Amino acid sequence: MSKISKILIANRGEIACRVIKTARKMNIATVAVYSDADKNALHVEMADEAVHIGPPAAADSYLVQDKIIAACRETGADAVHPGYGFLSENPGFAERLKEEGIIFVGPNPHAVTAMGDKITSKKLAQEAGVSTVPGHMGLIADADEAVKISKQIGYPVMIKASAGGGGKGMRIAWNDEEAREGFQSSKNEAANSFGDDRIFIEKFVTQPRHIEIQVLGDKHGNCIYLGERECSIQRRNQKVIEEAPSPFLDEETRAAMGAESVALAKAVDYDSAGTVEFIVDGDRNFYFLEMNTRLQVEHPVTELITGVDLVEQMIRVAQGEKLAMAQDDVTLDGWAIESRIYAEDPFRNFLPSIGRLTRYRPPVEGPRENGAIVRNDTGVFEGGEISMFYDPMIAKLCTWGPDRGVALEAMREALDVFELEGIGHNIPFLQAVYDHDRFIRGDITTGFIAEEYPDGFTGAPENAGRMRKLAAVAALMHDVSEHRAARISGSLPNHTRHVPDMWCVEIGDKHYRADIRGSKGLRTIVMDDPEEDKAAIEMEVLMNWKPGDPLVRALVDNTPLNFLVAKRPEGYTIRHRGCSFCVKVRTPEAAALAAHMPVKVAPDTSNLLLCPMPGVVVKLMVEEGDVVEDGQALAVVEAMKMENTLRAEKRAKVSAIKAQAGDNLAVDAVIMEFEAV
Structure with missing residues (x-):
């Protein structure tokens, strides 16, 4: 098979940008396709060429095979990388490309057919002796049959789209009513997302972990696995946080799952980068769930711990090369964590948010002083729009460290400085999870979010010590602003202003007095809570913040404290580690008067x-x-x-x-x- 010279990416957003980066590294030209909604998208700007393929709806653009093939002919692209979603697991599309003489950067059509369909893959797994979750593998005609089958399996059950992926077309049902309702919703979502409304039902295993194995095969019969990914932090069956390796597996279980994954891949002559997914119970018993024949959203964490560029391997395999590594060559180095940053509002039950990114400043990528590495895969830019037509993902923020603790702290610090404005987003929720005791211990299941946030997310728990530090920095920020204003007014005739050293800070329901000592550089701030009979706390604060900056970087007692801030009357709104605080900074005289002001009551919308x-x-x-x-x-x-x-x-x-x-x-x-x- 000849070398690929030009790849068309039949996708959009973050994954299209990701493929373009590797293609550029390999000196392969790239072609982007775009709908009306994506004409100004980042992947269009990054590619060497771009072809318009239709209206915003995916069914009229990204899912139309004729338009993708026509774009290949127009540009001379000799290969197509499908990314994930859309046509990535459509065997008919892979077959058509083969007929057209265009290389499909993915597995052969037979493997896509065998493994891309969840019902077929489960049957093949059972025939191969792989343990599978109990369920009904046949097609289900209507809601009544769905209820009947659910009763036979025993509640709770999982209702899933056969052609599904990414959490689309999936529902958990605990009774007849939910089975009936979930069947119809799953069917509708499956039809809209994949053009295939087939549904199947399986037993929902309680207290499960979702752990998947990355496999890599070539066209010469070679296949290896590259460790596992822990994907148990999920909401509505949509992965939110992934890490590699899993904090739960031991070497014996990892090897057993890997061997079984390779055996299954070889059974269908799998020849690309794919993923075998398992449900693992508390005793490390594992059950085959499904196989995704495409590149997974969470592939960066595997790349970070193995040093293997999976997109590059897909391209090399597609053009007929043998794998350059054997199983014994695979080593897992360190720990990696991925945060899926979505345009959704966690304070409104994670409902999607659309609009313009008025500010998008992700953390700087690359190494950190503690040995960690930060990576950010994205398909958006400041000023761009998040559309209602597509998946709400903004970015995949990843950190690597020599161990889990370093990777976790690097992720916390990276999220602290991630500036994102104009839309709702889930960064506060991610921050809360990373500070949660269960996550820190690695004691997680796919029920984590439902168990820990049963009434929805209302913010992370307040930390008194952290609030006191935030109050101290807010007082210093106000002091800096007041001195700046005094200098401006002091330049005018007969205008001189005295700036006090004592400020009263109200943060949440806490009240502090902040006595600021020193005039510049490292400042000493004495924090006193007048409502508590405790000794004042002295802090050393170093900060280079200027009025108007939305990001504050400070050192409090030589420990970094970074947070986002917005100016408001009498103070600031501060967002830090999953909390949002209204902070008011006043003189002692103004604070005494403010205590007598009435509290504004929000309008009643309960009707x-x-x-x-x-x-x-x-x-x-x-x-x-x-x-x-x-x-x-x-x-x-x-x-x-x-x-x-x-x-x-x-x-x-x-x-x-x-x-x-x-x-x-x-x-x-x-x-x-x-x-x-």
């Missing part, structure tokens, strides 16, 4: 059903005059390819319906109104 994110109303499930019960489904809203069921929070009567199926709604648009019964 309204508001659209929680920009989206399309798929279905209204009640009518005016209906009496609804607590938890009853009221409407379904689709956003970013995911269906979201909105439910009643209490018993009430529907007094008015303000939206209809098919309506495009903005965030907080009124869908219906209620009255007491």
Whole structure:
């Protein structure tokens, strides 16, 4: 097979940019394809050439095989890398490329057919003697049959799209009603995301870990595995945090899972970079879940601990090269963690957020003083837009360290300085998880988020010591601002201002007095809590912040304290480690007067059903005059390819319906109104 000279990336966003970087390193020309919504996207700018392929909807652009092949002909691309999602696991697409004489940078069509379909792959795994989760592998005709099968398997069950991936088309059902509702939602999501609405059902294993093995095969019968990834931190079956290796596996279990993964890959002549996924119980018993024949979203953590560029290996295998390494050559070095940064609001039940990135300043990539490495894979840029038409991923922030502790601390510090404005995002939630005692211990399962945040995410727990440090730095920031203002006013005739050394700081429900000593450089700040009968605490603070800077980098007692800040009347909004604080800094006289000010009460919206994110109303499930019960489904809203069921929070009567199926709604648009019964 001849060398590849030009690759067309049949994808968008972060993964398209990722493929372009490796192709450029290999001196291979690249072609981007783009929809109307992506005409200004980063992957279009990075590629050597770009071809427009249609309207924003993926079904009219990125999923249209004829348009991808036409773009290859137009540009002379002799290979296609599908990325993940879209056409990456479509055997018909791989076959068409083969017929056209275009190299598919992925496995052969037979392997895609055998393993890309979850039902087929499970049957093959069973025939090969691989332990699988109990379930119904046949197709399911309707919701009634789904309920019947679920009862036979025994609740809870997992309802999954056969052609699914990335958490799309997946639901957990604990009873008949949820099985019926989940079947239809999974079917709809599967049709919209993959053009294939087939559904299957399997037993949901409680207290499971989701651990996957990276495999790599060539066209000469060679296949190896490159360790495992722990992917148990999930929300709605969508991975949020991944790490490699797993903090749970031992060498014996790793070797057994790896050997089984290689055996399964060889059984279908697998010849690319793919992943075999397992559910692992508390006793390290593992069960085959599925095989993804494509590159995984979380592949960077494997690259970081093995030093293997998986995209490069895919390209080399696709052009007929033998693997340059054997199993004994694979070594796992250090620890890597990946944070999936999404455009979603964790304080609103993780609902998707769209809009313009008014500020996007990720941490600087590369090595750190403690030996850690930071990597950020992204497909966005400052000023770009997050569209409602595609997956809401913004970036994949990765850190590597010689051990888990170093990698974890590097991730915390990287998230502290990640500047992201204009949309809702999940960085506060990620920060809270990384500080959670269970995560630090490695005591995690796929139920972690549901167990630790059963009522949703409202912010990380407040840390008194950390709040005191933030209050001290906020006082110094205010002092810097006041001295700057004094210098400006002092340059005018008859305008001189005295800046006090004592400030009263209100942060959350805490109140401190901050006595700032020294005039510049390293400052000593004496912090006193007037409401507690404790001795004052003295801190040394070094900071080079200037008024207007959104990022504060400070040293408090020679320990880094970095956080994001926005100016507000009398103080700042500070965001740090999963918490958001309204901080007010006043003179002692102003603080005494402020104590007498009335508290503003937020408006009551309890009688309204508001659209929680920009989206399309798929279905209204009640009518005016209906009496609804607590938890009853009221409407379904689709956003970013995911269906979201909105439910009643209490018993009430529907007094008015303000939206209809098919309506495009903005965030907080009124869908219906209620009255007491």
